[in-house]
Amino acid sequence: METEVKVKLEKHNKQLENRGRLLVKCPDKPGIVSVxxxxxxxxxxxxxxxxxxxxDPENGTFFIRIEYHCDHLAEKSANMEKDFEEIATxxxxxxxxxxxxxRKRSAIFVSKEPHCLMELLWEWQNGDLDTDIxxxxxxxxxxxxxxxxxxxxxxxxxxxxxIRKQVEAEQIRLMEEYKVDLLILARYMQILTPDFVRHFENRIINIHHSFLPAFIGAGPYERAFERGVKLIGATSHYVTNNLDEGPIIEQDVERVNHRDDxxxxxxxxxxxxxxxxxxxxxxxxxxRIIVQDNKTIVFH
Amino acid sequence: METEVKVKLEKHNKQLENRGRLLVKCPDKPGIVSVxxxxxxxxxxxxxxxxxxxxDPENGTFFIRIEYHCDHLAEKSANMEKDFEEIATxxxxxxxxxxxxxRKRSAIFVSKEPHCLMELLWEWQNGDLDTDIxxxxxxxxxxxxxxxxxxxxxxxxxxxxxIRKQVEAEQIRLMEEYKVDLLILARYMQILTPDFVRHFENRIINIHHSFLPAFIGAGPYERAFERGVKLIGATSHYVTNNLDEGPIIEQDVERVNHRDDxxxxxxxxxxxxxxxxxxxxxxxxxxRIIVQDNKTIVFH
Amino acid sequence: METEVKVKLEKHNKQLENRGRLLVKCPDKPGIVSVxxxxxxxxxxxxxxxxxxxxDPENGTFFIRIEYHCDHLAEKSANMEKDFEEIATxxxxxxxxxxxxxRKRSAIFVSKEPHCLMELLWEWQNGDLDTDIxxxxxxxxxxxxxxxxxxxxxxxxxxxxxIRKQVEAEQIRLMEEYKVDLLILARYMQILTPDFVRHFENRIINIHHSFLPAFIGAGPYERAFERGVKLIGATSHYVTNNLDEGPIIEQDVERVNHRDDxxxxxxxxxxxxxxxxxxxxxxxxxxRIIVQDNKTIVFH
Amino acid sequence: METEVKVKLEKHNKQLENRGRLLVKCPDKPGIVSVxxxxxxxxxxxxxxxxxxxxDPENGTFFIRIEYHCDHLAEKSANMEKDFEEIATxxxxxxxxxxxxxRKRSAIFVSKEPHCLMELLWEWQNGDLDTDIxxxxxxxxxxxxxxxxxxxxxxxxxxxxxIRKQVEAEQIRLMEEYKVDLLILARYMQILTPDFVRHFENRIINIHHSFLPAFIGAGPYERAFERGVKLIGATSHYVTNNLDEGPIIEQDVERVNHRDDxxxxxxxxxxxxxxxxxxxxxxxxxxRIIVQDNKTIVFH
Incomplete structure (x- = not known):
């Protein structure tokens, strides 16, 4: 089994070498897919x-994500991108x-609770996250x-x-030093300033510990308990300057009952x-994610 | 199979004849279960x-629901209840x-959308709701x-x-005429006045078409769409004078995505x-439900 | 809201007039989507x-389902289909x-338990099933x-x-009289013969009352109870001559516990x-369903 | 928050000192709860x-699990247990x-795949598993x-x-040396002999990587893929001498589709x-678990 997985992984990595992705957003009209x-x-x-x-098929916006295989892609990609400019225009x-x-370069911010960090490291060690942390x-x-x-x-x-200002300056310096593409807030319990967020538009992913838009802000579990809900949830979203109001990427819930404090x-x-x-x-x-009008299109 | 179910149902109905339920709420202290x-x-x-x-085991409130079988219960129940008064005091x-x-007597209020009404009638025909509608x-x-x-x-x-006032007067008259114990709002899209609600405290069950407390009030699906949530929900709750803020009984959700309008x-x-x-x-x-502090204890 | 839904539905029906679907299965190679x-x-x-x-991207089989809009489709479709023959070859x-x-023409077979039939009729009345029953x-x-x-x-x-032979003869006669495209077994508790099934390959959908391949055959709930499972399920599948072994279309489960008889x-x-x-x-x-090697590809 | 959790945990541990559990199984008849x-x-x-x-309320078997608080329990428990003998008889x-x-003493057996072991260690570090590993x-x-x-x-x-015999002899020796109460097979991919199992009746918990009784035995994921199921599952159960047929404790599933190899x-x-x-x-x-007739009663 083990061997099968390794062969598979090597095959997978080999395929990645010649794998490209093209994401497009444009006014909808016939012929785009053909082009x-x-x-x-x-x-x-x-x-x-x-x-x-x-x-909307009439006068709407069209979104597409294409993943393709192309032999010798590394040698061709610059030309392809250049040729594509005319089509795009x-x-x-x-x-x-x-x-x-x-591979994208990721940074993880964390406070005291390590469970989200641990899960990410775990998935990463398993080869399930295609990134360098x-x-x-x-x-x-x-x-x-x-x-x-x-x-x-x-x-x-x-x-x-x-000390937020100097803290963020130091953080930004590190982000630049490490050439970070994606910043993951894995239960980082500090508010980020608009200035910080502006550096990383649609590149900061946060986990909020409630089923948004219920329980925006602090103490969501305390407030969920107070309200007597029968399900609790969590929400991952891109960070914008409106606290807990950025584009939602994923949500899930679990059942709870009156016995749960x-x-x-x-x-x-x-x-x-x-x-x-x-x-x-x-x-x-x-x-797999395209942000549009404070919402996400997720092709999975 | 059919016959098996019928025999089972008859047996079940026969058992109900001598079946009682006792619900108690009191300050917690040792010996209550024994008593x-x-x-x-x-x-x-x-x-x-x-x-x-x-x-809370120390100085908390204790709640219990007991279902019991007692031969000749109909003949004994008046005495039992009388004897119990001293214990209760x-x-x-x-x-x-x-x-x-x-059997409790239920009324159903409905507006245009019949799906909740139909489900209740269907469960009732199946013998799964012990009530007279x-x-x-x-x-x-x-x-x-x-x-x-x-x-x-x-x-x-x-x-x-x-015309809310005269409408509610007519509704209350019918509730009394039909000796209604439970009022079910099966997507009844009219607001009830505090006066009406007062007549039926903890006896009106509503279904709200969102995962409360998200999207309180009108147009929850429109607002869920606008926010780009990845799950939508519904909440059943007892009706109080605070719109959509009564004690929650049950909630559930389903997954949606960007394609869903x-x-x-x-x-x-x-x-x-x-x-x-x-x-x-x-x-x-x-x-199975005890209301406490705008929350529900559900023993299921 | 009601009006909005109607306008939407009319718009939807109007769109259907000029809507086509093309399903293709062929050896995978570059350029198929382009063609x-x-x-x-x-x-x-x-x-x-x-x-x-x-x-498999290398030497695999390629499957695609395309839904398209085409003005005046009714006038063009015959030519389109003819022109496509060369591409296909x-x-x-x-x-x-x-x-x-x-619209496809559907027949429903049912025995005593009506719940599946009722659900289909209900969805159909809501306009959620594009078929004539x-x-x-x-x-x-x-x-x-x-x-x-x-x-x-x-x-x-x-x-x-x-009397299976004469029963099936009568059923087949009715299927032909009513020009049935799809036969739905909505808890029809009779076994169909190979001869009957041959008439409707990949056009009979059955619901089996277990999570297949667990509890193939008769009495799945009795056997689930006996085994003490903690979830029970149901499986919809195309009917083949191997009882309960046809291509699975959809499955789901619910949680049960020791109290459930x-x-x-x-x-x-x-x-x-x-x-x-x-x-x-x-x-x-x-x-949305393509059958391949006793499995289904479901594009939803 | 952190402090709150700690205070809570200390309070919890303090409560455990005087906490007892009584599990009883006996012929059902009136008065047992009172006794x-x-x-x-x-x-x-x-x-x-x-x-x-x-x-079954008539002539059935009655099961109860009681958790109680008793000041100075350590000093009283021996007497309590002795006094209880007469009631039990x-x-x-x-x-x-x-x-x-x-605290019970647990051993974990694992082969190459560490995910189940890691999860147990993680829960244990969080204080969510009341055991010594x-x-x-x-x-x-x-x-x-x-x-x-x-x-x-x-x-x-x-x-x-x-070399199974000598391996098991060594394992049993270690189990005895470490005074193990519970043996957890966290994806241990070796078959245990009846002799080994006999030493630990209802004290070995295994995880089987399928939704039992589907895909008993080896290669469940390969066989699930082959069959084209739309959900896959896992089952935890006590180990008996019938492979994968012991009393089921818990099961769960996740959705998969044709794209998943x-x-x-x-x-x-x-x-x-x-x-x-x-x-x-x-x-x-x-x-919380009572085993009865190859099934489990789980009071959670």
Whole structure:
């Protein structure tokens, strides 16, 4: 079995070498798929996966994510991208080419509770997150041992609202030093300023410990207990300047009952948080998410 | 198989004849279970099912629901209830004796959308709701045919906010005429006045078409769509004078995605609404719900 | 809201008039999507939805379902289909053109338990099943009243294993008389012979009252109870000559516990059965299912 | 928050000191609850939680689990247990007294895949498993580093069917040396002999990587893929001498589709396996499980 998995993984990594992704957003009209697929075919690319969505077949916006295989892609991609410019102009396309073997570089911010961080590290060790985790930053020392044990640099930066400005300056410096593409807030319990968020638009993923928009803000489990809900949830979303109001990527819930006190809700909630955050991160890394009008289109 | 079910049902109905339920709420202290079980044993009752909950073992409130079998219960119950008064006084108990073969009388209010009404009628025909549905009231004529086909009286009472007072007077009159114990709002889209609600404290069950406290008030599916949530829900609750803020009985959710427009959300939502309301009604009829501090204890 | 829904529905029906679906299965190689999308574009068709799957990017089989809009489709479709033949030959394609406004004709077979039948009728009345239910056949009289109330012909054909041959002859005659495209076994408790099944390959959908392959055959709830499982399930599948072994379309489960006896399992199971069957029927009617090697590819 | 949790935990541990559990199984008849609750009350015990089940109110078997608080329990328990003997004899009771502060001693057996082991260690570090994990035994070296990092002894015992007898002798010796109460098979991929199992009746918990009784035996994910199921599952159960046929404790499932190959099924399956095993272990440690006729009664 073990061997089968390894052979499979090697095959998978080999395939990634010649794998490309094209994401397009443009005004909907007949012929777009034809244009795109013919373009790819002209470069001997084989479409492996294709997902599309139109907000409205008449006068709507069209979105498509194509994953393709192309032999010798590394040698061809610059030309392909250049050639595509004319198509994009003609059809008023916003677009992005992505190459899964150019792994995104992720940073994780965490406070005291390590469960979300641990889940991400675990998925990453399993080969289920196609990213390099290049740095972990925390306002506590707790998680240092098992982060450093994996060879990942760990920075302890104490934080509170009085020193927010200098803390964020230091964090941004590290983000730049480590060339971070994606910032994951794995239960990082400090508010980020608009200035910080502006540096990483649609590149910060947060986990909020409630089923948004219920219980926006602080103390969601305490308030869920107070309200007597029968399900609790968690929400992963991109961070914007409106607290807990950014585009939702994924949500899930678990059943609770009158016997569960706030401590129980937190325990149950941790299981939801970790899986909901891991899914969002995975989809982001696989270029499966398009943000539109404070909502997400997720092609999974 | 059919025969097996019938024999089973007859056996079940026969058992109900001598079946009693005792619900108690009192300050928690050692010996309460002993007092109650000894009391029942002295009347040759056999405890069939017992569920309890203590808000806090030290100085908390104790809740218990006991279902018991007692031969010749009809002849004994008056004496039992009288004898129990002293126990209740000694231990500062709030309590209720209920007898499942004295079926509760239910009224259903409905507007245009019939799915919740249909589900309740369906469960009722299956013998899964131990109640007599004695009257259906609607501000539309749509549901009349299939309600009357089941031999249930149907009243059409047009309603809007200008005539609310006289409408409610007529509704209350009908509730009294039909000796209604439980009022089920099966997607009845009119607001009830505090005066009306006061007549039926903890006896009106509503279905709200969102996962409360998200999307309180009107247009929850429209607002869920707008927010881009990845799950939608429904909530059954007792009606109080605070709109959509009464004690929650049951909630459930279904997964949605970016392809689902408002019409799709409503379709998916109907499936959640009907099952969430049916569960709440069933538990109420089986005396499984205790309301405490705007929350519910549900022994199921 | 009501008005909005109607406007939406009319718009939807209008759109269906010019809506086509193309399903293709062929050896995978680069350029297939380009060929198909260019073909459709040449007929001024706009691709509304497209889903594809490749069993293996190298030397695998490629499957695609395209839904497109095309003005004046009715006038063009014959030519389109003719023109497509050459493409199909070139690329060794199995394919099917379908037109949603040519509604499929469905027959429902039912025995005593009506819950699956009722759910289908309910979805159909809501406009959620794009089919004409042209006939209901049963070996019991129970369901006649509410089927005929909807204007659907109802045939009572007593059945048992001794008269199977003549029963099936009569059933096949009716299927032909009513030009039935899809046969739905909504808890029809008689075994069908290979001869009967051969008439309707991949056009008979059954609901089995277990989570297949657990509890193949008779008495699944009794056996689930005996085994002490903690979840029970239901499975919708195409009928083949191997009992309960046909391609699975959809499955779902519900939680049960030690308190649930066989009667309880059946009650809980009915809720699973009706939703699992309704989903399978809906997907079939929308041409979302491709059968391959006794498995299904479901594009939903 | 942190402080709140700690205070809560200390309070919880303090409560455990004087916490007892009484599990009883006996022929059902009126008065049992009265006898038990009066017995406990006579020792000034307060019933915290009580769950009961009767297989059949007439001539059935009665099961009850009572959790109680009793000041100075350690000094009283020997007397209580002695006094209880007469009651037990009178009512033909099988029974067990358990004291949560006498933590059970657990051993974990694991092979190559560490996810179930990791989940158990994680829950244990969180204080969610009331046990001492006293030893881990594996037929591989892989898990040694993170087990020993937690201060838990790790034994590498190579195993295959040719040396089974001596391997099991060594394992039994270690079980005795470490005074193991519970043996958890966290994806231990070796078959145990009847002789081994006999040593630990109803004290070995296994996780099987399928929704039993579907896919009993080897290669369940391969066979699930082959059959084309739409859900995959996992099952935790007590080990008996009939492979994969012991009393089921817990089961759960996840949705899969035609895109998921065997490797995907295994990845998804791991998430199910780890949570299903952790629940079973937790319930066992809390004395919530009674085995009866190859089924489990789980009071949770």
């Amino acid at each position: 795109l697929s013919t373009f790819l075919h002209n470069y001997d690319s084989n479409i492996i996966e294709s997902s599309q969505y139109s907000s 003609t059809h008023s396309m916003d677009y992005e080419f992505a190459y899964p073997n150019e 290049v740095v972990v930053i925390s306002n506590h020392e707790d998680a240092r041992p098992f982060v450093e044990a994996l060879g990942i640099p760990y920075y302890y930066i104490p934080a509170n609202k009085d 706030v401590t129980d809700l937190k325990k149950i909630g941790r299981k939801i948080e970790r899986r909901v955050l891991a899914k969002a991160v995975k989809w982001h890394l696989e270029n | 109650l079980s000894t009391f029942l044993h002295n009347y040759d009752s056999n405890i069939i099912e017992s569920s309890q909950y203590s808000s 000694t231990h500062s108990m709030d309590y209720e004796f209920a007898y499942p073969n004295e 004695v009257v259906v009231i609607s501000n539309h004529e749509d549901a009349r045919p299939f309600v009357e086909a089941l031999g249930i009286p149907y009243y059409y009472i047009p309603a809007n906010k200008d 408002v019409t799709d959300l409503k379709k998916i939502g109907r499936k959640i609404e009907r099952r969430v309301l049916a569960k709440a009604v069933k538990w109420h009829l089986e005396n | 198909l999308s260019t073909f459709l574009h040449n007929y001024d068709s706009n691709i509304i939805e497209s889903s594809q799957y490749s069993s 070139t690329h060794s394609m199995d394919y099917e053109f379908a037109y949603p406004n040519e 042209v006939v209901v056949i049963s070996n019991h009289e129970d369901a006649r009243p509410f089927v005929e109330a909807l204007g659907i012909p109802y045939y009572y054909i007593p059945a048992n294993k001794d 066989v009667t309880d399992l059946k009650k809980i199971g009915r809720k699973i059965e009706r939703r699992v069957l309704a989903k399978a029927v809906k997907w079939h009617l929308e041409n | 038990l609750s009066t017995f406990l009350h006579n020792y000034d015990s307060n019933i915290i939680e009580s769950s009961q089940y009767s297989s 009178t009512h033909s009771m099988d029974y067990e007294f358990a004291y949560p502060n006498e 006293v030893v881990v035994i594996s037929n591989h070296e892989d898990a040694r580093p993170f087990v020993e990092a937690l201060g838990i002894p790790y034994y590498y015992i190579p195993a295959n069917k040719d 065997v490797t995907d099924l295994k990845k998804i399956g791991r998430k199910i396996e780890r949570r299903v095993l952790a629940k079973a272990v937790k319930w066992h440690l809390e004395n």
